[in-house]
Amino acid sequence: MTDFRPQQPGEIPSDATVPKVVVSRISLYLRELQRLEAAGQQTISSSQLGTLLGFSDAQVRKDLGFFGQFGYPGVGYRCDELIHAMRDILGTNHAWPVVMVGVGNLGQALLGYRGFGRQNFAIEAAFDADPAKVGQTIQGVRVQHIDELPAVVKEKGIRLGMLVVPAQRAQEAADRLVAAGIEGIVNFAPVTLTLPPHVQSVSVDLAIELEQLSFAVTSKLAKIVP
Amino acid sequence: MTDFRPQQPGEIPSDATVPKVVVSRISLYLRELQRLEAAGQQTISSSQLGTLLGFSDAQVRKDLGFFGQFGYPGVGYRCDELIHAMRDILGTNHAWPVVMVGVGNLGQALLGYRGFGRQNFAIEAAFDADPAKVGQTIQGVRVQHIDELPAVVKEKGIRLGMLVVPAQRAQEAADRLVAAGIEGIVNFAPVTLTLPPHVQSVSVDLAIELEQLSFAVTSKLAKIVP
DNA sequence: TGTTGTGAACTACTTCACAGCA
DNA sequence: TGCTGTGAAGTAGTTCACAACA
CATH class of the missing domain: 1.10.10.10 (Winged helix-like DNA-binding domain superfamily/Winged helix DNA-binding domain)
Structure with a gap:
C-alpha cells in the first residue's frame, strides 16, 4: 500500500x-x-x-x-x-454496547435481529418495568428491572439506548435513559421526545412509513420530489 | 361551520x-x-x-x-x-389493507403492532416461503404460502406491502410483490431494492439508525445540521 | 483513458416579514 | 390584537464541469 x-x-x-x-x-x-x-x-x-x-x-x-x-x-x-x-x-470500528428499554413484542424481535451485530452494535442489557418480564432471558439477554438501568449503564460504559415502550410511557422512559447518562436514543414510540441538547435521538415511526406510501400511491398529481 | x-x-x-x-x-x-x-x-x-x-x-x-x-x-x-x-x-381517511411478506421474528412483532391500526392500516394477509410457518395463525393473521400472494392481492385490492425478509431474499420477494401488482413497499431489509418507477418504496434500516447516533455521539467536532 | 476532488452554478428548502383578515 | 398565508430573501444541498492526476 x-x-x-x-x-x-x-x-x-x-x-x-x-x-x-x-x-x-x-x-x-x-x-x-x-x-x-x-x-x-x-x-x-x-x-x-x-x-x-x-x-x-x-x-x-x-x-x-x-x-x-x-x-x-x-x-x-x-x-x-x-x-x-x-x-x-x-465510529463503528469499535463495538458499541447498547441498552434496550421495553421488552414487549417489538423489543423482543429487535433483541433477535442480527443486523445490529453486523454493524458492530450489541444489545448488552434489556430493561422493563413489568415484574412478569424481569428475570426472563430472551434471545440470550436477561431482562432486568428498569431501576437497575443507571448502575448497568455506568458499569458497562454504555452510551446508546433503544426505546421500545408504548407511546404514553416513552417520555418518562427517555428521562430515565437521560438520567442514567445515555447520550443517544433510538426512539420507536410514535411521540416527539423532549430531550436536553446534549442527548441525540433518531425516531423510527412504523406507521409514518406507511403513511408516506399511502400519500405517494394516492396522489396521482403530486410527484414526490426525492 | x-x-x-x-x-x-x-x-x-x-x-x-x-x-x-x-x-x-x-x-x-x-x-x-x-x-x-x-x-x-x-x-x-x-x-x-x-x-x-x-x-x-x-x-x-x-x-x-x-x-x-x-x-x-x-x-x-x-x-x-x-x-x-x-x-x-x-389518503388515510379510508382504511388501507396491507400484505406482509416474511413472518420471522420481526414480521411477527409487526403483526402485533397496534400503531398501524391507529393510522388506518390493517395487515390483511401474511406470507412466507417456509412450509413450517404456512398455516400458523399469528396475532390473528393466518400465514399463507408466498405463491398465493398474487391471488390475495388481486382479490382484496391490496396496494401496499411490507417486506420483512432477510437481506439476501429481499430483491426476489420485492419482485414478487411487484408482479402481484403492489404499488408501494415498506422495506425492512438492509438493501436497496431495484423497482420499476411506478412502484414506490420507503426503507427502514434499524442498524443505520444506530449508526447515525454513533456518529453524532462520537464526533465532538462535527455538528449534525438537522 | 478514466476517475477523483472541488469551486461555481444551480436548485430546493427554510425563514423572514408583512398585508390582510377575524 | 393575534394569527394566517405568502411573496421575497436567505440558506442549504445538489449538480455541473473541469483541472489534476494515475
Missing part, C-alpha cells in the same frame, strides 16, 4: 458541519461496500456506487469529500480502505 | 410538486394533532404546533400551504378539521 490518504483516518476537518443527510448516505455507502467486498470486488468508482444506490456520482464524491480524500484518480476507491474509513467516520 | 376552506378537501393544486420532507412532517403534525384532540384541545396555532415538534411556525404554515388553506386568521387551526384534512392529504 502506497499512501493511506485520509491523513488522520476518521478525523474531520475541525470547522466541518456535516448535514444529517450526508451521514445517512455514508451508512448506505458502507452497507453497499460491505456487500461488494463480500462479493470479491476490490475497487469501485463513484458512479458505480452511486448507480447501485440511486445517487449521482458527484453526490458520492461530495459526500466523501466532507471527511477527507479516499480515492485514486483514474481508479476509484479501494473497497477495503473505504469501508475502514467509513466505519471510522461513523 | 361557516366555510370549509380547503375547497376540494385533499385535492392538490395540479401543478404542485411536494417535497418528500414536507409529507413526512404532515405525518408528524397529524400524530401530534391526534394527541391534542384526544386531550380535548379544540384549536392550535402554527407556533404552538411547531414548538411541540421542534419546527418553526413559518414551516408549519408553509407545509400546510402546499395543500390548501386550513386556518382561521387570529384563531389558528381547528384540530378536528385539520386532522381530517391531513388524513385526506395522506
Whole structure:
C-alpha cells in the first residue's frame, strides 16, 4: 500500500458541519461496500456506487469529500480502505454496547435481529418495568428491572439506548435513559421526545412509513420530489 | 361551520410538486394533532404546533400551504378539521389493507403492532416461503404460502406491502410483490431494492439508525445540521 | 483513458416579514 | 390584537464541469 490518504483516518476537518443527510448516505455507502467486498470486488468508482444506490456520482464524491480524500484518480476507491474509513467516520470500528428499554413484542424481535451485530452494535442489557418480564432471558439477554438501568449503564460504559415502550410511557422512559447518562436514543414510540441538547435521538415511526406510501400511491398529481 | 376552506378537501393544486420532507412532517403534525384532540384541545396555532415538534411556525404554515388553506386568521387551526384534512392529504381517511411478506421474528412483532391500526392500516394477509410457518395463525393473521400472494392481492385490492425478509431474499420477494401488482413497499431489509418507477418504496434500516447516533455521539467536532 | 476532488452554478428548502383578515 | 398565508430573501444541498492526476 502506497499512501493511506485520509491523513488522520476518521478525523474531520475541525470547522466541518456535516448535514444529517450526508451521514445517512455514508451508512448506505458502507452497507453497499460491505456487500461488494463480500462479493470479491476490490475497487469501485463513484458512479458505480452511486448507480447501485440511486445517487449521482458527484453526490458520492461530495459526500466523501466532507471527511477527507479516499480515492485514486483514474481508479476509484479501494473497497477495503473505504469501508475502514467509513466505519471510522461513523465510529463503528469499535463495538458499541447498547441498552434496550421495553421488552414487549417489538423489543423482543429487535433483541433477535442480527443486523445490529453486523454493524458492530450489541444489545448488552434489556430493561422493563413489568415484574412478569424481569428475570426472563430472551434471545440470550436477561431482562432486568428498569431501576437497575443507571448502575448497568455506568458499569458497562454504555452510551446508546433503544426505546421500545408504548407511546404514553416513552417520555418518562427517555428521562430515565437521560438520567442514567445515555447520550443517544433510538426512539420507536410514535411521540416527539423532549430531550436536553446534549442527548441525540433518531425516531423510527412504523406507521409514518406507511403513511408516506399511502400519500405517494394516492396522489396521482403530486410527484414526490426525492 | 361557516366555510370549509380547503375547497376540494385533499385535492392538490395540479401543478404542485411536494417535497418528500414536507409529507413526512404532515405525518408528524397529524400524530401530534391526534394527541391534542384526544386531550380535548379544540384549536392550535402554527407556533404552538411547531414548538411541540421542534419546527418553526413559518414551516408549519408553509407545509400546510402546499395543500390548501386550513386556518382561521387570529384563531389558528381547528384540530378536528385539520386532522381530517391531513388524513385526506395522506389518503388515510379510508382504511388501507396491507400484505406482509416474511413472518420471522420481526414480521411477527409487526403483526402485533397496534400503531398501524391507529393510522388506518390493517395487515390483511401474511406470507412466507417456509412450509413450517404456512398455516400458523399469528396475532390473528393466518400465514399463507408466498405463491398465493398474487391471488390475495388481486382479490382484496391490496396496494401496499411490507417486506420483512432477510437481506439476501429481499430483491426476489420485492419482485414478487411487484408482479402481484403492489404499488408501494415498506422495506425492512438492509438493501436497496431495484423497482420499476411506478412502484414506490420507503426503507427502514434499524442498524443505520444506530449508526447515525454513533456518529453524532462520537464526533465532538462535527455538528449534525438537522 | 478514466476517475477523483472541488469551486461555481444551480436548485430546493427554510425563514423572514408583512398585508390582510377575524 | 393575534394569527394566517405568502411573496421575497436567505440558506442549504445538489449538480455541473473541469483541472489534476494515475
